[in-house]
Amino acid sequence: MIRTNAFKAITLTCALAVTAACAGVRKTTTDVNPSVQRSPTCAAAIAVYNSRSEVPYDYYELAWVEAEGNSVWTTDNQLQTQIRNGAAKVGANAVIVNPVEQSKTTIKVLGEAIGTSSATQKTSALAIYMPADQGRVTTACGNR
Secondary structure, eight states, rough: OOOHHHHHHHHHHHHHHHHTTTOOOEEEEEEEETTTTOOOOGGGGGGEEESSGGSSSSOOOEEEEEEEEEEOOOOOOHHHHHHHHHHHTTTTTTTEEEEEEEOOOOHHHHHHTTTTTOOOEEEEEEEEGGGHHHHHHHHHHOOO
């Protein structure tokens, strides 16, 4: 009887830890240019550039968007989706992204699997607005 109750308690604890670890991606957005206020766009209209030199037009910097999730349960695509959503909310039509940083060591990954939140991956991006690219945004989002 005691052995059965202990097994149930351990199973419940592990299930709760895994559920907590699967909580998802955390995103923060920091306004870097309060003088520029834009209406929200849609995530489908957010172009992604890997460096400032790739951006084809002049642009305004709107916000810094950061996304973080655990390395075991979060994909790079989930991080990118959160970055795009955050950029769209501030009215951006593109982001300049930084590479995803991962802290994957065997111990951290094992710890993450049991819910200790020790293995993370992070990325950040600068949300920008390019006035010359508004036509593409209207096509992607409609008249917002």
